[in-house]
Amino acid sequence: MTTDEKEKYLGLATADMSIDDLLSFVNDFPALLWRIEIAKSRIEFLNNNYIVAQGLDGKLLLKNIQYQQKMLLTEDAYLLDTFMNAVREGRTAATVFRVQTEYNEIVWLKLTGAANSWDSRYYYGFLLNITDTVEVIKNIVGKDINLQLLVDDTDNPALIIDYDSRNVICCNSAARELFGKWQRDLAELKLEDLYRASMNVTMREILEKVLLTRKWKGKLDFYHNDKRGVFSAETTIRYLLHKTRKLLRISFSNPQIKHKPVREVKRKSDAAVRKHLEEHVEKTPTDISRIMKAALSSPIIDKNYDGILFSDIHVRKNKVFVYWAGHPFEGMEQGAPFPYKGSIAEDINRFNLTHLSLTDTQESIKPIDWVLFVPQGIRSYFARPFYSRKVLRTVFILCSKSPETFTGYAAEDFDSLFEPLDETIRAWRRSAKK
Structure with a gap:
């Protein structure tokens, strides 16, 4: 194929863009451009913009599994794995994940790519630092995406509640297991869906007091295993003010199952x-x-x-x-x-x-x-x-x-x-x- 034919196929002639212009664009593009030869799982980098953040090497992040494990936040590892599965299957894909740089800063990165329509052996994409964009999004939606970190820093069940609406915002895996809900299911609930109806008055008084005291601790009863049982736990409720948003962080320690469903479990020694x-x-x-x-x-x-x-x-x-x-x-x-x-x-x-x-x-x-x-x-x-x-x-x-x-x-x-x-x-x- 001649150069003119390639340009026409790529749409460059219509854009009045020469090969030299394209090379300049690739080199100047504010992200790390790459391509993968799918069959050989071999990656090539198309420009030198590999320092995607201070203290973070984009080349090593994409090709060195040890470096990935060191820098990638553990809870986001599956996002990168899912993207790489799409690469191996030649499917168009995009994902967002977080890494911690050598300077202990959390950086948000976006990976996106697609198979080459001209030569399906290759998969092209880019790695882009979107931390600034994420901050803008946080301000627009009025949520701090890092709220999840407030519950992921403990092994005890914990969740974040919006004080005004009483909606569950996020929770950790221990809370999902304790309440018998997936993250998306739990996020559809309100605080009153989680505790026994007999506690309505008590909980109302606690939530009024915590506005002044900032913290309440005591033993309360909650539903267990999607309301199939009840547990009692030492409960800590903290009042938090994030920007203009009022939040409650509720954590549970030493949960004791008080009532189990009426059933007979055959148990032998x-x-x-x-x-x-x-x-x-x-x-x-x-x-x-x-x-x-x-x-x-x-x-x-x-x-x-x-x-x-x-x-x-x-x-x-x-x-x-x-x-x-x-x-x-x-x-x-x-x-x-x-x-x-x-x-x-x-x-x-x-x-x-x-x-x-x-x-x-x-x-x-x-x-x-x-x-x-x-x-x-x-x-x-x-x-x-x-x-x-x-x-x-x-x-x-x-x-x-x-x-x-x-x-x-x-x-x-x-x-x-x-x-x-x-x-x-x-x-x-x-x-x-x-």
Whole structure:
């Protein structure tokens, strides 16, 4: 193709822009321009604007995983991962995330890119510092996006409330778990949705006093697990004034579950379950099918439970290998591979969950539910994670063909089964060298 033909294809002739003009534009563009050869995962930089902020090297940020882990805020890591997945798939994408520079300053960056329409082997994009833009947006919408940092700095459940409207603004993962809500669901609630109606007068008095005292501390009762129970906790309420906005930061320590749903949980001693597993797998410790069948026939298993899964997690390989017992999964190979991305394990990791239960798979938008559970007739499940050296390696999943089978169950309700089973799986890994 001639230069004129290329210019016409690129639209340069219409803009009366020469190749030299284009090169000058690339060099002067106030962002780091780059392209990736998708098949080879090789990145090239098209200009030298790599100092995207003082104390931050944009080139290293995009190509050096150790530098990424050092500079990127942990809670934003998934945003960059999602963008890079889009790059590998050649999809147009954009994301915004935060990094901490060598001078301990928080900087907002934007990554955007698209596949080259002329040569699909390449993906072009830019890395841009948008900190100033974010500050403008904050002022326009009257919100401080960094409010999330006020609740992410503690391991205790905590949330931010708008004093005037009583709306929940943001919360941390511990609060989501305690109240049984996702971030978006909790943000749709008001403060009065979280505590018992019998506390209306007490709470009104507390909120009037805290305007003067700035802080209140005492024991209060709140709904637990999406109103399926109640917990009592040492509650600290702080009154904050941010710019012109009045806020409440509410944190909870030592929550005690006071009332659990009316149900009977069949719980056998750990020793009985261990003995049951040992009797079934003693002679064949590497037979995973036998191990899973023994787990499903355990004394703790209710007749409403139709299957059990063991997910062998390999985060770095983006793999989850699933082993099973129960008639719904007959025909599926043992150790069937699935992507870690989009899995139950990924949600548990991302949101720091102690367990994950789903009331009805047919209402789910998670791809794995429609691949692994819905075709087998599974309507609800309860998942419990186990870790090795603080790394998620195992998720056990009890399955039922009826919806809402596990509604109201707490993380520890099945540990009499799962803890001995985890010990058996650890022995299986050693024997099978997994």
